[in-house]
Amino acid sequence: METYQLFKYDSCPFCARVRQFLNQAGIEMEMQDILQDRSAYDALVAGGGSRQVPCLRIERGEGESASVQWLYESADIIAYLQQAHSA
Ligand SMILES: N[C@@H](CCC(=O)N[C@@H](CS)C(=O)NCC(=O)O)C(=O)O
Numbered sequence: 001m002e003t004y005q006l007f008k009y010d011s012c013p014f015c016a017r018v019r020q021f022l023n024q025a026g027i028e029m030e031m032q033d034i035l036q037d038r039s040a041y042d043a044l045v046a047g048g049g050s051r052q053v054p055c056l057r058i059e060r061g062e063g064e065s066a067s068v069q070w071l072y073e074s075a076d077i078i079a080y081l082q083q084a085h086s087a
Pocket of ligand 1: 012013014015051054072073074075
């Protein structure tokens with residue numbers, strides 16, 4: 001079981017590319033806008049290590065066994081989600 005959050009902002013063309021893919025694939029996930037929400041910006045920098053967007057936060061498992069991956073690069077995000085949703 002994986003849950004996703006996409007860290008983005010509206011005027012970012014690379015974010016738009018990922019969001020277009022999500023719409024076409026019918027994939028829904030929570031959005032975190034780093035320009036509108038300071039806590040989202042802080043979470044991205046602290047967790048992912050860079051303020052670059054888009055970034056996909058992938059959470060696997062629950063509770064104490066949960067693990068988190070921060071995936072940057074629009075092409076890598078799209079490729080990851082394509083694979084995850086074709087399995
Ligand atoms: N190659 C990256 C480019 C992403 C990128 O340049 N994002 C810009 C916003 S459009 C950004 O976050 N710039 C700020 C930074 O890199 O610190 C991708 O395809 O995701």
